[in-house]
Amino acid sequence: MSSTTVDRSALPSSAPPPGSPARRSLRANPWLTLAAVAFGLFMVQLDASVVAIANPAIGRDLSASTADLQWVTNSYLLALAASLILGGKLGDRFGRRTFYLAGVAGFTLASVAIGVTGSIEGVIVFRAAQGLFGGLLMPNTLGLLRAAFPPRRFGTAVGIWAMVSAVSTALGPIAGGVLVERVSWESVFFINAPIGIVALLFGAVVLPQARSEGTGRRFDVPGVLLLAVALLLLVLGVVKGETWGWSSAGTLGCLAAGLVLLVGFGVYETRIDQPLLPMRLFRDRALTTGTVVTALNFFVLLGVIFFVMLYLQNVRGLSPVDAGVRTLPLSLASLAASPLGALLTGRFGPRLTMPLGMLLQAAAAFGMAAWDTASPYGAMWPPFVALGLGVGMVLAASSDAIVGRAPVRDAGVAGGLQATALQIGGALGTSVLVSLIGGRVGATLTGELTAAGVPAGRAAELLHARDAVAMGVAPVSPGMPDSLARAVVSGSHQAFMNGVHTAALVTGVLCLIGAATAAAGLARTGRAAPGN
Known part of the structure; x- marks a missing residue:
């Protein structure tokens, strides 16, 4: 030993x-x-x-x-x-x-x-x-x-x-x-x-x-390579999942390939001294x-x-x-x-x-x-x-x-x-x-905006800003009337809190x-x- x-x-x-x-x-x-x-x-x-x-x-x-x-x-x-x-x-x-x-x-x-x-x-x-x-x-x-x-x-x-x-x-x-x-x-x-x-x-x-x-x-050089590539693919799939989409081919492919290599690494490690x-x-x-x-x-x-x-x-x-x-x-x-x-x-x-x-x-x-x-x-x-x-x-x-x-x-x-x-x-x-x-946020933003007083048409237009709202940022544009801006802030922040x-x-x-x-x-x- x-x-x-x-x-x-x-x-x-x-x-x-x-x-x-x-x-x-x-x-x-x-x-x-x-x-x-x-x-x-x-x-x-x-x-x-x-x-x-x-x-x-x-x-x-x-x-x-x-x-x-x-x-x-x-x-x-x-x-x-x-x-x-x-x-x-x-x-x-x-x-x-x-x-x-x-x-x-x-x-x-x-x-x-x-x-x-x-x-x-x-x-x-x-x-x-x-x-x-x-x-x-x-x-x-x-x-x-x-x-x-x-x-x-x-x-x-x-x-x-x-x-x-x-x-x-x-x-x-x-x-x-x-x-x-x-x-x-x-x-x-x-x-x-x-x-x-x-x-x-x-x-x-x-x-x-x-x-x-x-x-x-x-x-164990092969083990080093297997584990490094497996972890790279797994972490890449995780950190890019939100950007690529969790059901996208890129995310699922990275995660699946990483898991397969990780299993292969485990099997290989049991067979060497x-x-x-x-x-x-x-x-x-x-x-x-x-x-x-x-x-x-x-x-x-x-x-x-x-x-x-x-x-x-x-x-x-x-x-x-x-x-x-x-x-x-x-x-x-x-x-x-x-x-x-x-x-x-x-x-x-x-x-x-x-x-x-x-x-x-x-x-x-x-x-x-x-x-x-x-x-x-x-x-x-x-x-x-x-x-x-x-x-x-x-x-x-x-x-x-x-x-x-x-x-x-x-x-x-x-x-x-x-x-x-x-x-x-x-x-x-x-x-x-x-x-x-x-x-x-994507599921509730439109409803929260309209509930806060934003007109339905304008609320639908603001759905494109859901990524900013998911970071807590209200999509208030320059020149927006004060009453509308307050409603946008209120609805956006409530949608973020839902998340x-x-x-x-x-x-x-x-x-x-x-x-x-x-x-x-x-x-x-x-x-x-x-x-x-």
Whole structure:
């Protein structure tokens, strides 16, 4: 059986001598390892959520089309999805510190390149580069923690990891709003430079070179290609489904081809000695359940944040900064939930915290289904708190269920599996909920406009603007009489809220299904064997 070793290899001459007590102390300290990976994790997660705020400014400055702006997001998602499990496997095989630091350096350089490129094509290309390097960085954060912490303390480490992840994601809209409004859209990417430099220097000093020995010399190149193409097709089908149409040949073809290749990948992996993703991991019911619920967790988080920001900015008229401030309860609840979730998971296992977290998210979604176009803030912050608590608890519990139960030699692969589930779930959440909102808007817009006082003929003409209304934007044209403009705004916003209600109710039902799945899948599962 393979084992995990820690190589406390020497750094340049400016560092303490390799055999010195100072060097041994630094690289043997798991809490310093946690602090080091937190920098890289914070950078990637913050970047993922601030870019959405910067997109309108990028479009105006670079004369980008809506399709171009979609690819600013999609190129990142596609590259990230294709590289996460590979990044974890490379870290397990050749050294987790090496590939973590390579990911930090590459992500930082790609971020700076986006800010100086000056063209929308350059932004898209370097966003894809960010995704590739993020795929090296993300899974090895958890791989390094799994190797550094003893089983009894791994849950606490994961709780802090989850806290950093959740808070950086939730703070993104605030940070992005401030930077775009007060500095420039380029600053959203330049801010990664100082964070990346600190992460690189600190990590180079304190991180141990954890790797798994006894894996042989072969590398599963066919598996890499099969999985990369399968995930590319699946994510492409998901992110383009709303644009192409969910029943279109392009969407169905991408999804079907991706699923066929994914099944083929699974079959192939069972027939080779040194697989990229060992299928034996999925014999553990808790690990499999954790992967599914992890995807659902970020489906809810990113999908809900997307339509909440549309509601706050386009319906309620708040600035990006003000909208971000209104969501602070979500961030603060996440901050509290992650260590609490880790504590409860360490004592009772994920069978308590994972269903509880999904139930809290269900409560948040059903609370949002009661919002209207003029809901007071007192009706908004309780769902934000419930959502933050739920997401933080599930993230801590799912990390324990996936990475904590995987053998140490597969820690990087398990981290890649969790990160892949996060990204695919987030892409699905945004795309599916936007599609639900758009469909409901199209079905109710004409009726809501006429009910608000818009003449029937004019209401029918405005149906062509349903895509704008699905983003919360009322199609008021210059020169429109004030009374008609008020009616158009009222009817359009009500149609958008109809879509939000549908999306929130569907999300709530999915959370209840997720809670039941977690309760059933984690029932009577023991803790992972420490020596695994």
